[in-house]
Amino acid sequence: MKKVTVLGAGSWGTALAFVLAENGHDCLLWARRSEQVEEINERHTNHVYLPNTTLPENLKATANLEEAVTHGDVIVIAVPTKAIRPICQKINAAISEEKLFVHVSKGIEPDSHKRISEMIREEIASSNRKDIVVLSGPSHAEEVVERHPTTVTAASQNVEAAKEIQDLFMNHYFRVYTHTDVIGVEIGAALKNVIALAAGITDGLGYGDNAKAALITRGLAEISRLGVKMGANPLTFAGLTGLGDLIVTCTSVHSRNWKAGNMLGKGKSLEEVTAGMGMVIEGVRTTKAAYQLAEKYDVTMPLTEALYSVLFDAVPPKKAVDQLMSRMKKQEVDDLFGNMHFN
Numbered sequence: 001m002k003k004v005t006v007l008g009a010g011s012w013g014t015a016l017a018f019v020l021a022e023n024g025h026d027c028l029l030w031a032r033r034s035e036q037v038e039e040i041n042e043r044h045t046n047h048v049y050l051p052n053t054t055l056p057e058n059l060k061a062t063a064n065l066e067e068a069v070t071h072g073d074v075i076v077i078a079v080p081t082k083a084i085r086p087i088c089q090k091i092n093a094a095i096s097e098e099k100l101f102v103h104v105s106k107g108i109e110p111d112s113h114k115r116i117s118e119m120i121r122e123e124i125a126s127s128n129r130k131d132i133v134v135l136s137g138p139s140h141a142e143e144v145v146e147r148h149p150t151t152v153t154a155a156s157q158n159v160e161a162a163k164e165i166q167d168l169f170m171n172h173y174f175r176v177y178t179h180t181d182v183i184g185v186e187i188g189a190a191l192k193n194v195i196a197l198a199a200g201i202t203d204g205l206g207y208g209d210n211a212k213a214a215l216i217t218r219g220l221a222e223i224s225r226l227g228v229k230m231g232a233n234p235l236t237f238a239g240l241t242g243l244g245d246l247i248v249t250c251t252s253v254h255s256r257n258w259k260a261g262n263m264l265g266k267g268k269s270l271e272e273v274t275a276g277m278g279m280v281i282e283g284v285r286t287t288k289a290a291y292q293l294a295e296k297y298d299v300t301m302p303l304t305e306a307l308y309s310v311l312f313d314a315v316p317p318k319k320a321v322d323q324l325m326s327r328m329k330k331q332e333v334d335d336l337f338g339n340m341h342f343n
C-alpha cells in the first residue's frame with residue numbers, strides 16, 4: 001500500500017483516485033471547495049463531475065493543500081493545463097522532501113509552448129522531486145468509474161519511475177503500459193484535443209463518418225509531423241497516446257472537446273460554448289499553442305490552422321471546411337530516399 005495524493009477533484013482526478021483507492025492505496029484527494037470535500041467524505045459522491053458514481057469509502061478528501069501534499073509519496077496532478085503553474089508553485093512552497101510527480105493533463109501552454117512536464121520541472125525545485133511521470137491515453141473518466149476496460153501509458157525518461165506508476169494504477173480494468181518518449185506522449189495527448197474539436201465541428205455541420213475518418217488520419221499526420229520535429233519518436237503516435245486517444249476523443253459522446261466543437265458547428269459562439277460546458281475544454285488554448293508551434297517549427301498543420309481561424313478569427317466553420325477541401329493537390333505519402341512520411 002502506498003500513500004498517494006491526487007490534486008484536483010474534477011472528472012479525471014476523481015476517477016484516478018477511485019482506481020487508486022480500489023487498488024488499496026492510502027489515497028487523499030484534494031479539492032479546492034470545502035463543500036465538495038464534505039460531499040466526498042460524507043456521502044462518497046462527486047455529483048457535479050461524476051453523477052451516479054459511488055466512490056470507495058477508503059477514499060478521503062481534503063481542502064487543505066498543505067495537508068494533501070505532505071500526505072503522498074506520489075503526487076498526481078489532475079488540474080487543467082492553465083492551473084499547472086500556480087498549483088506547482090503552491091506545492092513547492094509546501095514540501096521539503098522528494099516526491100514522485102505524476103501528471104495527467106492534456107495541453108500545451110500558449111506563448112511559452114511548454115509541455116506539462118516542462119512546466120512542472122520549472123516550478124518544482126529539483127530537491128523536491130524524485131521524478132516526473134506522465135500518465136496518458138484513451139480514457140474517459142465516466143467509463144473508468146464503470147470499471148470498463150481502459151488502457152493508458154505511463155511515460156518517463158526514468159524507466160523505474162514509469163514502472164512504479166504502472167504498478168500503482170494497474171488492475172483488472174485499468175491496464176498501464178510504460179514508455180520513455182515523454183515528448184511524443186505529451187504532444188499526442190495535447191493535440192488530439194485540437195482534432196477532437198474539429199471532429200465535433202464537422203458532426204455539428206451535419207457531415208458524416210467520412211469527414212471524421214479524414215480528420216483522424218490527417219490529424220494524426222500533422223500531429224506526428226510536429227511531434228517528430230520536436231524530438232518525438234514517430235512510432236509513439238501510432239500508440240495509445242496518439243491514435244488511441246484521437247479515436248476516443250473524436251468519437252465519444254463523453255468528450256468535452258468533441259461536444260464543444262459540435263456546438264460550434266451548430267452555430268454557437270465560442271463564448272457560449274465555454275460558458276455552458278462547466279468543465280475544461282483543453283483544445284481551445286492548445287489550438288493557440290499548436291498554431292504557434294507550427295510556425296516555430298515550420299510544419300504544415302492545415303487542420304490546426306483551420307480550427308484556429310474558426311476559434312480566433314471568426315471564420316465560419318463551413319467556410320473553413322470548404323477551404324481545407326480545396327487546398328492544392330497532394331500525394332498522400334512521400335518517399336524521400338526510402339524514408340516514407342505523410343505529406
Ligand SMILES: NC(=O)C1=CN([C@@H]2O[C@H](COP(=O)(O)OP(=O)(O)OC[C@H]3O[C@@H](n4cnc5c(N)ncnc54)[C@H](OP(=O)(O)O)[C@@H]3O)[C@@H](O)[C@H]2O)C=CC1
Binds near residue numbers: 008009086142279
Ligand atoms: N475527464 C477525462 O476523462 C480526462 C481528462 N484528462 C485531463 O485531465 C485534466 C483535468 O481534466 P478534468 O478532471 O477532466 O477537468 P474538469 O473540468 O472535470 O475538472 C477540473 C478540476 O480542476 C480544478 N481546477 C480548475 N481550475 C483550477 C485552478 N486554477 N486551481 C486549482 N484547481 C483548479 C476544478 O476545481 P473546481 O471544481 O473547484 O472548479 C476541478 O476539480 C485535463 O488536462 C484533461 O485534459 C485526461 C484524461 C481523461
Ligand SMILES: O=C(CO)COP(=O)(O)O
Binds near residue numbers: 196
Ligand atoms: O482525454 C480524454 C479522453 O482520453 C478526455 O477528453 P475530453 O477532455 O475531450 O473530455
